[in-house]
Amino acid sequence: MLPVSESLCGESYEECKATADWLLSNTQVRPTVGIVCGSGLGGLAEMLKDPQYFKYCDIPNFPKSTVHGHAGRLVFGTLKGKPCVCMQGRFHLYEGYPIQKITLPMRVFKLMGVETVFLTNAAGGLNQDYKVGDVMIMKDHINMPGFAGNNPLVGPNDDRFGVRFPCMSDAYDRKLRQMALDVASELGYNDFFREGVYCVLGGPSFETIAECRMLHKLGADAVGMSTAHEVIVARHAGMRCFALSLISNQAVMDYDSQEKANHEEVLETGRLRAEQLEKLVTTMVDRLEHNNNDSS
Numbered sequence: 615m616l617p618v619s620e621s622l623c624g625e626s627y628e629e630c631k632a633t634a635d636w637l638l639s640n641t642q643v644r645p646t647v648g649i650v651c652g653s654g655l656g657g658l659a660e661m662l663k664d665p666q667y668f669k670y671c672d673i674p675n676f677p678k679s680t681v682h683g684h685a686g687r688l689v690f691g692t693l694k695g696k697p698c699v700c701m702q703g704r705f706h707l708y709e710g711y712p713i714q715k716i717t718l719p720m721r722v723f724k725l726m727g728v729e730t731v732f733l734t735n736a737a738g739g740l741n742q743d744y745k746v747g748d749v750m751i752m753k754d755h756i757n758m759p760g761f762a763g764n765n766p767l768v769g770p771n772d773d774r775f776g777v778r779f780p781c782m783s784d785a786y787d788r789k790l791r792q793m794a795l796d797v798a799s800e801l802g803y804n805d806f807f808r809e810g811v812y813c814v815l816g817g818p819s820f821e822t823i824a825e826c827r828m829l830h831k832l833g834a835d836a837v838g839m840s841t842a843h844e845v846i847v848a849r850h851a852g853m854r855c856f857a858l859s860l861i862s863n864q865a866v867m868d869y870d871s872q873e874k875a876n877h878e879e880v881l882e883t884g885r886l887r888a889e890q891l892e893k894l895v896t897t898m899v900d901r902l903e904h905n906n907n908d909s910s
């Protein structure tokens with residue numbers, strides 16, 4: 615039996631530790647790199663060598679994955695010789711879980727020894743220069759649910775994870791972003807590589823035209839339904855973060871447009887860019903130094 619929860623939503627230190635210990639007792643892998651796969655981007659998990667799979671429904675304290683395109687399992691293995699754990703599918707606010715619960719895997723990552731987290735997502739392009747299939751390095755985020763008090767760090771702070779008021783001006787690691795630009799250039803990806811600001815909303819409905827126009831005016835280049843909350847929790851716990859948005863569709867900004875955002879297009883764009891994204895992340899992991907203090 616796992617310890618009785620005193621947390622708001624099942625994400626207390628003791629519960630996360632029990633989950634981390636359970637996983638570590640069932641695998642030999644001691645991950646220093648964590649990966650989160652976005653919609654249609656689960657193929658990255660297939661890159662791990664000697665994979666060991668744990669279905670979310672079998673992991674103590676884990677929520678279940680409910681979204682098509684998110685396999686719902688944790689994969690342990692090595693990538694370019696580095697011990698990794700990969701979420702093949704993530705949790706979203708719109709699935710009905712409390713925000714503290716959907717970000718629980720970040721704390722479990724931390725307690726298993728992860729130092730650096732790579733996250734991917736599918737997102738709608740708000741920047742008019744972006745095309746479907748572009749890949750955006752996340753330079754920053756706008757956490758819309760947080761404006762209304764729905765921040766994953768709401769609730770009692772446990773200092774064993776991090777401080778009460780964590781800084782977020784360095785949420786997306788500068789050195790990793792530069793490494794991504796270098797690697798993208800070496801791989802000949804410059805034509806479809808961007809760097810920009812991601813705005814997270816709660817979903818599951820896609821945005822109205824007025825909402826897209828507003829978000830663009832506020833400074834967002836892409837809009838999605840994930841990642842920012844995970845990054846907040848990962849940064850709170852002192853892990854380095856790097857995130858990529860695949861522009862899976864153009865956000866509709868024009869009342870004359872016949873375009874309609876839909877999840878099938880999102881998954882299809884993921885399939886088209888999967889190989890390049892996998893190559894980029896694999897190359898970056900290969901170049902990682904295990905030095906969390908290296909962050910800037």
Ligand SMILES: O=P(O)(O)O[C@@H]1C[C@H](O)[C@@H](CO)O1
Nearest residue numbers: 652653735736839840877880
């Ligand atoms: O997990 P991500 O952020 O990649 O998923 C996006 C947002 C929605 O879950 C879904 C919409 O198609 O894709």
